[in-house]
Amino acid sequence: MLTCRDLTVGYGETPILRDVDLTVDRGEIVGVIGKNGVGKTTLMKALVGLLDPSAGSIEYDGTDVTGWSADERARAGIGYIPQSRDVFPDLTVEQNLLVGEAINETSEELLYETVYDYFPILEERADQRAGSMSGGEQQMLAIARALVGSPDLLLLDEPSEGIQPSIVQQIQRDIPEISDDLGITVLFVEQNLGVIEAMSDRCYAIERGTIVDELGAGELTDDRLADFLAV
Numbered sequence: 001m002l003t004c005r006d007l008t009v010g011y012g013e014t015p016i017l018r019d020v021d022l023t024v025d026r027g028e029i030v031g032v033i034g035k036n037g038v039g040k041t042t043l044m045k046a047l048v049g050l051l052d053p054s055a056g057s058i059e060y061d062g063t064d065v066t067g068w069s070a071d072e073r074a075r076a077g078i079g080y081i082p083q084s085r086d087v088f089p090d091l092t093v094e095q096n097l098l099v100g101e102a103i104n105e106t107s108e109e110l111l112y113e114t115v116y117d118y119f120p121i122l123e124e125r126a127d128q129r130a131g132s133m134s135g136g137e138q139q140m141l142a143i144a145r146a147l148v149g150s151p152d153l154l155l156l157d158e159p160s161e162g163i164q165p166s167i168v169q170q171i172q173r174d175i176p177e178i179s180d181d182l183g184i185t186v187l188f189v190e191q192n193l194g195v196i197e198a199m200s201d202r203c204y205a206i207e208r209g210t211i212v213d214e215l216g217a218g219e220l221t222d223d224r225l226a227d228f229l230a231v
């Protein structure tokens with residue numbers, strides 16, 4: 001469903017990611033592990049169209065989307081939940097969801113009832129200003145806002161960062177269930193070993209801007225994963 005070949009991308013003249021090759025098959029949940037500053041967010045931004053690669057290609061659902069804008073990719077079914085979550089703080093929960101739904105041109109399947117089933121707290125707080133919710137609640141809203149856009153591929157940047165453990169547990173349970181129920185493919189970057197073990201079918205490891213390893217389901221253990229976070 002997603003294939004990156006020889007992707008090189010950075011800021012200005014400085015490449016941050018070099019020659020990244022990565023694939024995600026339809027229906028998979030694939031993790032990317034790497035310590036602070038290795039280029040995880042840079043990878044996400046390149047995939048969603050917020051950064052132009054200086055070399056390499058990105059293929060999505062059989063089409064080369066390397067030159068496509070972020071808006072075109074979103075409309076083609078790539079949903080993105082940035083590390084900063086970026087909910088609109090002055091809008092209510094429901095208004096945030098309406099903004100997410102505006103991207104959904106193709107389907108009526110995923111409306112509020114579906115996301116409220118997964119995240120009942122959002123229904124309870126439908127009229128609350130998003131900016132007054134906790135980090136974890138905002139993360140649930142950011143996920144829900146992406147889901148009402150009816151994505152085929154969901155890109156998640158460090159979903160557990162800065163979130164209370166109970167909500168991390170909920171998110172790591174919900175994402176695989178949502179992926180299964182709604183047929184959504186997921187690529188996420190993380191540093192939290194428990195989240196990677198709980199959510200991933202397999203996992204790539206990045207060091208200094210390059211993919212250095214790929215771990216299959218049976219290899220997703222603390223011992224193996226912790227090597228890639230070692231200082």
Ligand SMILES: Nc1ncnc2c1ncn2[C@@H]1O[C@H](COP(=O)(O)OP(=O)(O)OP(=O)(O)O)[C@@H](O)[C@H]1O
Pocket residue numbers: 011016034035036037038039040041042043083
């Ligand atoms: N806008 C920018 N301009 C220049 N350099 C940047 C910019 N954003 C990030 N960088 C640099 O690119 C490198 C990779 O950053 P990136 O945010 O992709 O890492 P990361 O793996 O997501 O880190 P973290 O886990 O801390 O979020 C870092 O050295 C960072 O300083």
